[in-house]
Amino acid sequence: MKNNVILLAAVALIAGFSGCSKKDNPAPQKPTKDMAGCQGYASGYANSGIVGAANTFDFKISQNNQFFAEEVGIQRGFWNGIPAEVHVLYEPAEDYRNAYASPDGKILFGYEMFYYLVRSFSKISGSNNLSPLPVDGVLAHEWGHRVQFTVGWNDYTKPSYRELEADFFSGYYMGLAKQWLWGQIQTYYNAIYASGDYYYNSPDHHGTPQQRLNAAYAGLTTAVYELNNNVHYTYNQLHSIFNQKVHDEIGARKSSVFPEVVYPKNLDKEKIKQLYPTL
Numbered sequence: 001m002k003n004n005v006i007l008l009a010a011v012a013l014i015a016g017f018s019g020c021s022k023k024d025n026p027a028p029q030k031p032t033k034d035m036a037g038c039q040g041y042a043s044g045y046a047n048s049g050i051v052g053a054a055n056t057f058d059f060k061i062s063q064n065n066q067f068f069a070e071e072v073g074i075q076r077g078f079w080n081g082i083p084a085e086v087h088v089l090y091e092p093a094e095d096y097r098n099a100y101a102s103p104d105g106k107i108l109f110g111y112e113m114f115y116y117l118v119r120s121f122s123k124i125s126g127s128n129n130l131s132p133l134p135v136d137g138v139l140a141h142e143w144g145h146r147v148q149f150t151v152g153w154n155d156y157t158k159p160s161y162r163e164l165e166a167d168f169f170s171g172y173y174m175g176l177a178k179q180w181l182w183g184q185i186q187t188y189y190n191a192i193y194a195s196g197d198y199y200y201n202s203p204d205h206h207g208t209p210q211q212r213l214n215a216a217y218a219g220l221t222t223a224v225y226e227l228n229n230n231v232h233y234t235y236n237q238l239h240s241i242f243n244q245k246v247h248d249e250i251g252a253r254k255s256s257v258f259p260e261v262v263y264p265k266n267l268d269k270e271k272i273k274q275l276y277p278t279l
């Protein structure tokens with residue numbers, strides 16, 4: 001629907017870490033830690049990487065810095081009452097690519113993760129342009145975890161529900177803030193989820209790729225319902241909707257064919273903003 005495709009530079013630069021040359025000073029090797037999942041970040045380990053400054057983004061290419069800063073600004077304006085200090089995380093190697101959210105208010109967006117998403121999932125067939133959707137979607141997923149931490153829900157009966165709800169929020173954001181069509185979202189989310197690379201895709205912890213897609217679709221259709229009916233939801237109401245849907249629509253739906261959503265005509269920006277979620 002929207003042609004808000006931006007030009008991301010797909011060139012992956014090798015991160016030029018300063019102070020990485022340790023030939024003269026063989027410090028004792030720090031242990032590594034399994035930081036599986038996007039809530040598992042821990043500092044102080046050999047694989048923790050280097051956390052960049054808060055809310056300034058250095059992806060080594062200025063147009064990418066600008067793209068990311070703009071998207072963070074848009075999401076900060078969307079997620080009312082949900083603070084997040086956003087940092088670039090310079091992972092120690094591509095294998096450690098990830099994005100994280102933490103209870104203490106941070107979102108760490110991996111440098112390697114960023115370029116992995118751009119390289120692997122952002123290409124638009126028949127075009128030299130790249131889609132912002134994969135990066136936007138991952139950031140919205142992490143902000144969804146910040147919602148969970150901030151409001152303080154702890155009623156998840158399975159570990160995967162926390163992750164599926166973050167996917168639900170990601171789809172919700174894509175509908176309410178950006179009015180993407182499902183066909184566009186599905187192309188990208190399906191590739192990311194099915195790759196098994198995103199958050200170490202273990203069904204126990206993150207749901208199956210089908211469930212993750214179902215969750216994003218449920219979030220999107222919730223946003224489209226709000227737009228079509230001029231209904232506003234608080235975070236707690238959205239959480240209840242997710243909890244209702246997680247058992248059937250999200251947990252059990254097996255078809256990869258989803259009905260396309262229909263947005264109202266003549267959407268007004270100010271009216272849409274009034275529907276953004278609140279505490």
Ligand SMILES: [Zn+2]
Nearest residue numbers: 038039163166
């Ligand atoms: Zn997550």
